[in-house]
Amino acid sequence: MTQEANVTETLESPESVEHHHEPETKEVATDDRVVEEPEVVTVSEEPVASSENTAEDQIKAAHEKTKEYYERMLRISAEFENYKKRSAREMDSFRKFANESILKDLLPVVDNLERAISSSAAAQGADQCITEGVDLTLKEILRVLARYGVNPVEAQGKPFDPGIHEAVMQQESEEVPENTVLTEFQRGYTLHERILRPAMVVVSKAKQA
Structure with missing residues (x-):
């Protein structure tokens, strides 16, 4: 009986019971400032040759564009010169033949x-x-x-020219070659280089055997 009481006391004794205390956590005051970690920038190193090729392509494209503009300018300049010449010819023709x-x-x-x-x-x-x-x-x-600019057309004794002569009849002749103007009925005239009125003439022909 005495031994059981001792055992009971031993079990219930506060010294014999292990108290496991959790460690106290102390709040550590932290600074309100937010420290941002610096971003790590990854630089992709491209080959130098690729950059050089890109620059060469740009220079080549610019050269082609400049050449295109230059050729276009030459065409426009040539067209303008042709226009001026054509206008001058038309104006000159108008002055010559207006009357x-x-x-x-x-x-x-x-x-x-x-x-x-x-x-x-x-x-x-x-x-x-x-x-x-x-x-x-x-x-x-x-x-x-x-x-x-009006001048007479030469006809008498000249070879017949359908551009400036108008044959009204033919006459046999042994004195002059065939298709020679024998007689001028009406004088012809030119206005500068243009025929104003053809000459009305008689043209020779060979005698029939």
């Missing part, structure tokens, strides 16, 4: 004056003063026409 219809209408007047002179020269007893006056008038009109 074509009026000058052509004056030719019958010249024809009548020439006929009057021929008739008075053939007629006996014609007034010499009148004939001289008509002749002076004809010469003055011809000078005015020449000042505007």
Whole structure:
């Protein structure tokens, strides 16, 4: 009995019971500032040759673009020069032939004056003063026409040229080669390099055997 009581006391004795205390945690005051860790920047090292190729490509592209602009400028400049030349030719042609219809209408007047002179020269007893006056008038009109570029076409004794001669008939002849102008019925005229009126002529042909 005594031993059981001792055992009981021993078990219930506070010294015999192990008290496991958890370690006390102390709050450590921390600074309110947030410390950010620096970002690590990863630099990708590209090969130097790749950068050089890119620069060369850019230079080449710029060179091609410059060449394209230069060629375009040359084309525009050439077109503008052609335009100026064409405009100058058109203006010159306009000045030359602007009075074509009026000058052509004056030719019958010249024809009548020439006929009057021929008739008075053939007629006996014609007034010499009148004939001289008509002749002076004809010469003055011809000078005015020449000042505007109107000149007579040579026909008598010349080879027939369909560009400036108009054949009204053919006549056999042994004195001149075939297709030679024998007679001029009406004088032709040119206005600068353009035919204003063809000459009406008689053309020779070979005699038939």
